[in-house]
Structures are given as structure tokens and as C-alpha cells.
Amino acid sequence: MxxxxxxxxxxxxxxxxxxxxxxxxxxxxxxxxxxxxxxxxxxxxxxxxxxxxxxxxxxxxxxxxxxxxxxxxxxxxxxxxxxxxxxxxxxxxxxxxxxxxxxxxxxxxxxxxxxxxxxxxxxxxxxxxxxxxxxxxxxxxxxxxxxxxxxxxxxxxxxxxxxxxxxxxxxxxxxxxxxxxxxxxxxxxxxxxxxxxSPIVLGIGEKEMFAASDVAALVRYTRQVVHLDDGELAVVRADGFRTFTEDARATAKQPSTVDWEVGSFDTGEYEHFLAKEIHEQPAAVERTLSGRIDDRFATAHLGGLNLDPREARAFRRVKVLGCGSAYYAGELGAQLIEELSRVPAHAEPASEFRYRNPVIEADTLYIAVSQSGETYDTLAAVQEIKRKGGRVLGVVNTVGSAIARECDGGLYLHAGPEISVASTKAFTSTVVAFALIALHFGRVHDLSPADGRRICAGLKALPDQIRQILDHEKKTGQIAELAKRYADHPGMMFVGRVRGWPVAREGAQKLKEVSYVHAEAYPASELKHGPLALIGPELPTVAVVPDDELLEKNLTTLGEIRARRGRVLMVGHTAPDVKLAEDTVLVPRNEPELDPILLGIPLQLLAYHAAVALGRDVDKPRNLAKSVTVE
CATH class of the missing domain: 3.60.20.10 (Aminohydrolase, N-terminal nucleophile (Ntn) domain)
Known part of the structure; x- marks a missing residue:
């Protein structure tokens, strides 16, 4: 890596x-x-x-x-x-x-x-x-x-x-x-x-040539690139290139155009790439949605899936595969697909998938998730599924990447380049892409036109609602102040139920990635089955509490934590009784299925500001790399 x-x-x-x-x-x-x-x-x-x-x-x-x-x-x-x-x-x-x-x-x-x-x-x-x-x-x-x-x-x-x-x-x-x-x-x-x-990209210049493992190194000099395939070599000279396989057979490659801007690789007005990318999320979500909402039929227009309605209806199960934040985005995606289309859906770490000799079912649709499109564990899982005759879609951010080329179809996020090791805008755009897929599958199955219109309206509202959260933080500095207080603790617990549970997992991941504060995520319903023993004044809890049908049960969990003198930071839609949460961060309401997208934004800000308060190397946390291209 x-x-x-x-x-x-x-x-x-x-x-x-x-x-x-x-x-x-x-x-x-x-x-x-x-x-x-x-x-x-x-x-x-x-x-x-x-x-x-x-x-x-x-x-x-x-x-x-x-x-x-x-x-x-x-x-x-x-x-x-x-x-x-x-x-x-x-x-x-x-x-x-x-x-x-x-x-x-x-x-x-x-x-x-x-x-x-x-x-x-x-x-x-x-x-x-x-x-x-x-x-x-x-x-x-x-x-x-x-x-x-x-x-x-x-x-x-x-x-x-x-x-x-x-x-x-x-x-x-x-x-x-x-x-x-x-x-x-x-x-x-x-x-x-x-x-x-492991990726290699050629860059075609004017009487000069480049090669790199990532187009980020090339965009200042050229937008014309060629992606090598596995088992392929190239001889690069100033006046051109020649490609061939390991058994010396010549191959033909067509250049593609990279649409990333050079400015995407500068921090601009921000101190860190992580802060910049958090604040780029409204525009990134707009790009992910652009041209993909079909108001006439209250559905999503996703020609890149390469699935006609009959094929889409034939699948009886959906399996989502990803690693790290992509896996947590996949959990939210599986939940959306199951909720809107009523097709059983489940997410699994791609790094474990192929080692358990999985049964590849003809009526299961597999979806591979990777920001870089080059994550080796995910790529290997895709290849294993293809080898056994399965159908795989890709949700990736990088055009021309290995996973994108291996899959039968899919969605590009168009979130723009993400430089900070910790993923934020790509994570959020991935969940939005899954919402589009879930809407599309739902309308193919039994989601009513009225519910389709409701989800379409909710998706359109997301960019401005994310801006509201970010603008409020700019004006008040509330989360930055909370982060300074909470960062002094040796660890934090993150909890949530159903829709809030993957959000809690991603929140804990972000905190430990960039601040090195130990963070553990647990389903709120499971606290009483063991982890409640950890709760006390020295271990704060971040609770993800959407204003949905489980609100009262979530508030009961907060009461259990407070009864044991645990400090609670609640992220939700409504401020509870002060006895239940010492601190509260509120976000705008969307449709219940889409609320997790907004609930995750304050947790990104919490992790970022905690890392800054602790003096961490925010964009390059120790021991981690952005694109994991080894096992």
C-alpha cells in the first residue's frame, strides 16, 4: 500500500x-x-x-x-x-x-x-x-x-x-x-x-509520458490516462507506450479522460483535507444524485446497473461487500434495499468473504463497494464471485478502476478525489448511491408511487440539509467545543438501534482512525447483555437517536446509561430530557430511511475536532493508508 x-x-x-x-x-x-x-x-x-x-x-x-x-x-x-x-x-x-x-x-x-x-x-x-x-x-x-x-x-x-x-x-x-x-x-x-x-495508470503527455499508482499524481500534467489490467505490462517512452501480457501478446488500450481538477488536491481555505472533504459533501451528494432521479415515475434512473426490470425482479437476495467505512456504508445500503424493496439484504466484510468458501447463488445480486475501486480484498471477492458465475455490481468513486472494470455494472459516485485517509464525502456519497439503488429496486418491486415520490423529495433535500449542519457548526463551534471536552477521555462508546447502528459503527471508526481515542460501537439493545459493565463516568457514550418508531426504546437506553453515571452525547432530531443526555447535537429531519445520512455528519466533525484538539496528524493517521491494495 x-x-x-x-x-x-x-x-x-x-x-x-x-x-x-x-x-x-x-x-x-x-x-x-x-x-x-x-x-x-x-x-x-x-x-x-x-x-x-x-x-x-x-x-x-x-x-x-x-x-x-x-x-x-x-x-x-x-x-x-x-x-x-x-x-x-x-x-x-x-x-x-x-x-x-x-x-x-x-x-x-x-x-x-x-x-x-x-x-x-x-x-x-x-x-x-x-x-x-x-x-x-x-x-x-x-x-x-x-x-x-x-x-x-x-x-x-x-x-x-x-x-x-x-x-x-x-x-x-x-x-x-x-x-x-x-x-x-x-x-x-x-x-x-x-x-x-495493484493499480498502475499511464499518463499521456506532449512528447512525455507518466505512470503512477493513482491518477492524483498525474492530473497536474495530463488528463489522458490508460489503466493497465492485471497481468499486463507496458514499455513507456517519451513518445508513447506499448502494452502486452506476461506471455508477450500485444494488447490494445484506449485512453480515457480524467475529470478531476488540480484544485481538488489542495486544501484551499481549510487546514486539513479532512475538513475540506467534510465541507465538500453537499456538492458531492449533488453530483451523486445528478441526472439520476426520475420524477415522472418516482424512481431512480440507473442505466449503469445494466439490469432490466425483469432481471432486477428475479433476484431474491442482495449481498453487499466492502471493507472499513465501505463496509459500514454497505450496512446502511443493505438496510435501505431491504426496507424499500423488501428483498432480503445483508452486508459482509469483503476481507472475510472468500475465505469461508461462500455459496454463490444464482438468484443473489452482489454489490461491491470501494472508494478507490482498487481495494484488494474487495477486488478478490468480486473475482471469486465472477469465477463462480455470480452477478456483481460496483459502487465506486474512481472511473476506470479495477473493481469498476471487473463488475457487470454499477454506479460511479462522482464524489471527487478524496485525499484524507479517513473517508467522509465518499462514505456519504456511497450511502446516497445505495438510496438510489434501493429506490430503483423498490419501484421495480412493491414500493408505491407515493412512497417513491417521498424518497425522491428526501434525496433532493439532502445537500441543503447537510449544508445546514455544516453552517451551524461554523457559526456556533458546538461540536468543536464538545470534541475538546470528550477527547480527554481514554475511550468512548457509540450506540444506535437499527438505522442508527451502522451510523454508530462508522462514528466509532472515524474517531479511532484520526484521534487514536479507543472507540467501540454496540447496538443499543445489546448494552444490557454485557457492555453495560463498562459504563461509568470515565466512559462517555455517543448515542445515535433518530426520531423514528424506536425513539422511546432509545431513550430508555439513555436512561440506563445515565443511571450508571455515564455521560451521554446524543445526536438526533429532538432534545430529550436533560436527565437523559448531558449534551445534544441536533440535525434536520428527512425521511426516516434517509435520516442516517444526516446523523453521520456530526460524528465526522466530532472525530475531526477531537483529532485536532489532540494534535494528531489528521490527514495521515499512523499505521493507515488510503487505498489498501494488499491483503
Missing amino acids: CGIVAYIGPRDAAPILLEGLQRLEYRGYDSAGIAVAPPAGAKGAKAAKGARGAHQDAPRELRVRKTKGRVADLAETVPARFKGGAGIGHTRWATHGEPSDANAHPHTDRAGRIAVVHNGILENADELRARLRDEGAEFLSETDTEVLAHLVSAQLAEADGDLEEAVRRSLQQVVGTYGVAVLDAEQPDRIVVARNG
Whole structure:
């Protein structure tokens, strides 16, 4: 889980690589490095500090800089004269070996001629390392990636010095997942990239080419991109590219246009991306809804599902798969689908799904949820379902991503790029997308036109209601003040019933992600079956209490907590008796089925302000990365 950037063209690569890595730092950020091939006239150039020691007879060596820490730390080590028009860069989130200078990418062979950056995990790295050691290779890191650098170097002789052939033969010996970029000091006119389970995107410029693991690194320079498929390689030169498979068959790729703006990758008026993205939610929800509400028939217009009404009615069950916040959004989505269409629906962590040898049913519709569209556990679940003949839809934010391409149909969120590791606008837009799906399925089944119109009106009201919540916080600072008080506690309990339960789970997830305050979510109805033993003055409870048919039962739970001297922060529609909740945050009412979307917004603000109060690295919380492309 990390970021890759590559450039080849007439400009110096180093500044472009560093700028691209800064845009990808949210994907991994414990170490960073770049390697640049010296210009063609620089024969015999010595490797820069940080590169592997080279044989004196090596005619050309790469210039390498890498360091533990952030991209800013790396930039301080790169000299002004770090020339070369071809280079690769990497920012890392550790999977093999602790963060250190030695374990940072790029990794090179012994001669300093070959450099590799790699996302993913090579499962047979130990076996390959032992074989290469027997052949004389010396290893300086704990990483699996270094194995690949030595392997490519060893294959060069057998491939008559042909870099793409050497990379192709090397990858045929590898077991595992990878997104890689390979640079050869002796062939500075090309970079070879490859993908298997970890994204690689090519960027097409004017007499220059780019490659990256995420389009975020490319949008400043080009909007024309090509997504590699699993098992595909590309040779990238300044004047173009060529793609082919691991068995050397040529492939044809058509560029697509990225519609993200460069400004989306700046914090603008906000201190953090997380704050910016929370406040972008009204516009993000508007984009998710745009063109998808059919007032005439009180339904949703979702041609991307690729399901006609007869096919939609044939499904007897819906299974939603996602990881982390996408899973919690899937829980809300399953609830919406079941409530509006009366088709049984259930959400499950995608990371566990394929390991229990699931039964794939012909009359079950599977929906995969991923903000990045590249989450490996979710992608693997999709592939398992497809392998067994199941029908899969995707709900993703990134156009052209692997999950989007694997699925039979689905919805793009159009939420815009999300840079902060903790998901907010993508989470909210995902739940809105599920509301559209639930409305569509409901009207295909037995949801009345009157109820359809009611849900359509509720969906249209969401953006302005989210603005109301955010504007109220800007004016009053209520949640920021509450966050300062509650952040001093060692932990917090989050509770909710039915519609409020997934909201509570996501609220607890956000708090622990960005503030490092321990948070546990529990169904409010289950407190008395064990967790009530934890309740006391030292453990505050955040209660999600919509004004629905379970209001009285939720208030009874608050009474149980207060009777044990527990402090309660209630998020709901109506302020209860002061004896039941010490603090209350109110949100506007929508339709009961859609209220959870609004109830989640204050919990995002609570987590953000708690993290700020505690001095946390809000956008890059420790140990986490945005796009989880390994198991």
C-alpha cells in the first residue's frame, strides 16, 4: 500500500517525481525515494548517496535518494543538480520490514543499474531470495521488493539486455500482487511498468509520458490516462507506450479522460483535507444524485446497473461487500434495499468473504463497494464471485478502476478525489448511491408511487440539509467545543438501534482512525447483555437517536446509561430530557430511511475536532493508508 510515480520526457524527472509523490503521500507515508537515470552523456556517473555500492566497472549507475519519513524529508536530500529525464519514485507504507532508509524504495541491484519500485506483496520472496543469494546476490533490506531488482538484473543477461523481456521473465517467476516500475541506467529511454492486483495508470503527455499508482499524481500534467489490467505490462517512452501480457501478446488500450481538477488536491481555505472533504459533501451528494432521479415515475434512473426490470425482479437476495467505512456504508445500503424493496439484504466484510468458501447463488445480486475501486480484498471477492458465475455490481468513486472494470455494472459516485485517509464525502456519497439503488429496486418491486415520490423529495433535500449542519457548526463551534471536552477521555462508546447502528459503527471508526481515542460501537439493545459493565463516568457514550418508531426504546437506553453515571452525547432530531443526555447535537429531519445520512455528519466533525484538539496528524493517521491494495 503505497504510491508509485514515473516520468520520462524532456524535463528533469526529479521535481516531477517529488511533486507526484506529495500528491500520493496519503497512500503511504513512512518512507520515500526516487531514482533517476543520468542523461545519455553522463557515462560512468557515480551513484548518489543512498544508492547501493556499485562495481567500479559499471559504465552507468542510477542516481538514487531515499529516506525514512515523509516526502518533505526526501526533498531536502535531493540536490539541485539531480539531472535526468527518466525516473521513478515511491512513497511507502510498510508491509515488509520496519520503516528505514534501507527498506525505502527504490531498490536496486548490486551494480546500481536496475531500480524497482513496487506496491503489493511477493508471496514467494523468501524462495527467490535464497536462490538469488546462491547465485551471488547481496541483499541490504528486509523487503520483498529488493528481490525483484536482483531478479530483473539476473534476467537481463538471458534476455540479451532487453529490459522489457527481462521484466516479463522475472514477473513470470513471481507469486503475489504487484504494481511495479523498473528503470535501467543503461536504457534511459524507457521505463517498464506492470500490474497484477495493484493499480498502475499511464499518463499521456506532449512528447512525455507518466505512470503512477493513482491518477492524483498525474492530473497536474495530463488528463489522458490508460489503466493497465492485471497481468499486463507496458514499455513507456517519451513518445508513447506499448502494452502486452506476461506471455508477450500485444494488447490494445484506449485512453480515457480524467475529470478531476488540480484544485481538488489542495486544501484551499481549510487546514486539513479532512475538513475540506467534510465541507465538500453537499456538492458531492449533488453530483451523486445528478441526472439520476426520475420524477415522472418516482424512481431512480440507473442505466449503469445494466439490469432490466425483469432481471432486477428475479433476484431474491442482495449481498453487499466492502471493507472499513465501505463496509459500514454497505450496512446502511443493505438496510435501505431491504426496507424499500423488501428483498432480503445483508452486508459482509469483503476481507472475510472468500475465505469461508461462500455459496454463490444464482438468484443473489452482489454489490461491491470501494472508494478507490482498487481495494484488494474487495477486488478478490468480486473475482471469486465472477469465477463462480455470480452477478456483481460496483459502487465506486474512481472511473476506470479495477473493481469498476471487473463488475457487470454499477454506479460511479462522482464524489471527487478524496485525499484524507479517513473517508467522509465518499462514505456519504456511497450511502446516497445505495438510496438510489434501493429506490430503483423498490419501484421495480412493491414500493408505491407515493412512497417513491417521498424518497425522491428526501434525496433532493439532502445537500441543503447537510449544508445546514455544516453552517451551524461554523457559526456556533458546538461540536468543536464538545470534541475538546470528550477527547480527554481514554475511550468512548457509540450506540444506535437499527438505522442508527451502522451510523454508530462508522462514528466509532472515524474517531479511532484520526484521534487514536479507543472507540467501540454496540447496538443499543445489546448494552444490557454485557457492555453495560463498562459504563461509568470515565466512559462517555455517543448515542445515535433518530426520531423514528424506536425513539422511546432509545431513550430508555439513555436512561440506563445515565443511571450508571455515564455521560451521554446524543445526536438526533429532538432534545430529550436533560436527565437523559448531558449534551445534544441536533440535525434536520428527512425521511426516516434517509435520516442516517444526516446523523453521520456530526460524528465526522466530532472525530475531526477531537483529532485536532489532540494534535494528531489528521490527514495521515499512523499505521493507515488510503487505498489498501494488499491483503
